[in-house]
Amino acid sequence: MSQTNFKLKQSTRQLEQSNAHLKAANIRLAQAQSQLLQAERLASIGLLSAGVAHEINNPIGFVNANLGTLKTYVGHFLELIAAYEAAEHFVGNTPIKWNSITVLKNRMDWPYMKDDVLPLLDESQEGLDRVKRIVRALNDFARTDAADVWQPEDIHQGIESTLSVFWSQIKHRCELRKEYGELPAVTCVLSKLNQVFLNLLQNAAQSIEGQGVITIRTGCQSDEVWVEVADNGQGIVPTDLPHIFDPFFTTKPVGKGAGLGLAVSYGIVQQHHGRIEVKSEPGRGATFRVWLPVSPPTARS
Template sequence: MTAPASAPPATAPDAPQSLAGLADLLGDAVLLLDADGTLRYANPAAHELSHRLAPAGEVGPGHAAQWLLRLLPDGAIHEATQQGRWEYSTSLATGDGGETTLRIALHGRRDLPPAQRDGSCFAVIRDISAEVRRERELQRRHTELQMAYLRLAGTQEQLLQSEKLASIGQLAAGVAHEINNPIGYVHSNLGTLQEYLRNLITLLDVYDRAVRGGGLPEETVAEIDELRARFDLDFVTQDLPDLLAESREGIERVTKIVQDLKDFSYTGRGEAWTETDLHRALDSTLNIVWNEIKYKARVEKRYGDLPPVECLPSEINQVFMNILVNAGQAIVERGVITIETGHADGEVWVRISDTGKGIPESALPRIFDPFFTTKPVGQGTGLGLSITYGIVAKHHGRIEVSSVPGEGTVFRIVLPVRQPREAPAGG
């Protein structure tokens, strides 16, 4: 592909005049090539494109468009003459640090009768940089829209989740209130029954001593002894107080669970910031989720001294619930969940650690993202930790996590003792 010594005329003698005249008007570069790749014709746009794109000093004194032939891969002309058309795109770096993209199409000479076809072809080169930039910009905006949609969907899902929890909380609070009434009188009745039983057992003891002291017919004494043996009265009088004590303890536990449920479920738009005992909040939440973890984990509490913390109690309860449930689910067989607390420099911290399977290092940066979950499909929504993160941020706190696969995970929640107050206007 050696350039001729001087530039040929704009239209070669053997190029059809009609095609050459049309090509001269086109904005795309048009080249006419022989079968061996010799350049026979180039329109003005081809010369202009070569001068614009060729590095300084690479366009010789001969045919400027000759430089464009370097863009054609080996075998391209042969492919075009055989198939009738060949096309590809290439990118070139420009001197200003930018990039130019060209689309090159080779067309076999179909304008000649078959007998006159000599293997020559046309090359049409178009600068598609603007199209590529528009496409990239559209792709960028499409990606931004997708991300915005995902954020919006996440926010919507969190709102739905919050509304759902609020509805469940209102329902639970109502149920707890209804349960409290029968529990109250059963507890009271058990106390009264325990007192009655104590009096009856005392009376039976006195009566028994009287029987043993004589004064009753032998037949009557024998009948009493027979009934006493049949009803196993000695065992009953010993077991009844224990039964009643256990029943009262059970009722008291139910009362505590119901109260914890009321405390946990108290939520709503009108909930006020309240000074809260976080240890009581932790115990209440543990009572609620105990059924989720009691078969898999032993809970160890290492509570420090905490001042009352200004917070939204129901939301902080939800934070503890999400982390405790996750800790229980992370333990495959038996393990330990440890809860530690402390405070310093106007902040309190709650550290919840487990001996579960841990979180892969690659997943740690994403665990607070909406809809991200490491649980199997159908076992998690991917919203629990996202909501947890949002609640802690709302309280001007922070949540930290560390994990070692196969050893366990540690969540550390840090909250200010007092919420920051907004500065007065103009202050």
């Protein structure tokens, strides 16, 4: 009996040790997955930086030009005000001061300047608003300052934020079509889903040679919503389809991708208790559809 108890205690101790090792391995795996996701997100932000800089530089350029013109206008306005102030002392006595004001107004093209000043201010304000929207979209896309908080989110807002920071890079060679349905708020970590949307859009753009079309569709079915990204690019050969979500699998040339985008996207969608469906034929493009539960179990718990 004592021998049996000893063996039982020994087996229990070994089981506890194995369980401890397994927990430690799971923690290391979770940390590795988190680091992989962060690395992919930072790589995406780095890829987007050139396009975002271009989008910000455009409005800043014309705001800067407008401010230069406005500075000249303000100088003329102050000059004209000074002339009027000087003429006030001679009202009714000498017309020569009024003549000098007329000459001054003609020299500075007063009617044009008067009509142009408010549109310049409006255009400058519009440019600054555009910069603010781009910065807000980049912040909404990345949300690097926020923890992974599960909360009801507008999926369309996530898509639009992603488009705001990405589309400028390919808008000259790709036409964008949107076919949005009505979606309920989805409980999710939107910054992670934005990463999925970005990866799918990047893949679609990279599969298109020359000019092409990318279509984004959304819809709702039962207690799930779906987001679809379709392109009319090269498509995926049947032998590659089973491997496209494997880490480091890529058909791109060396230096064009590490093969992590779709693998990371697959992991994010799984975290949301969703799934990704793929349809593709060589030469006829590809369609990726992401299904997401409106209220995933992780969020409910």
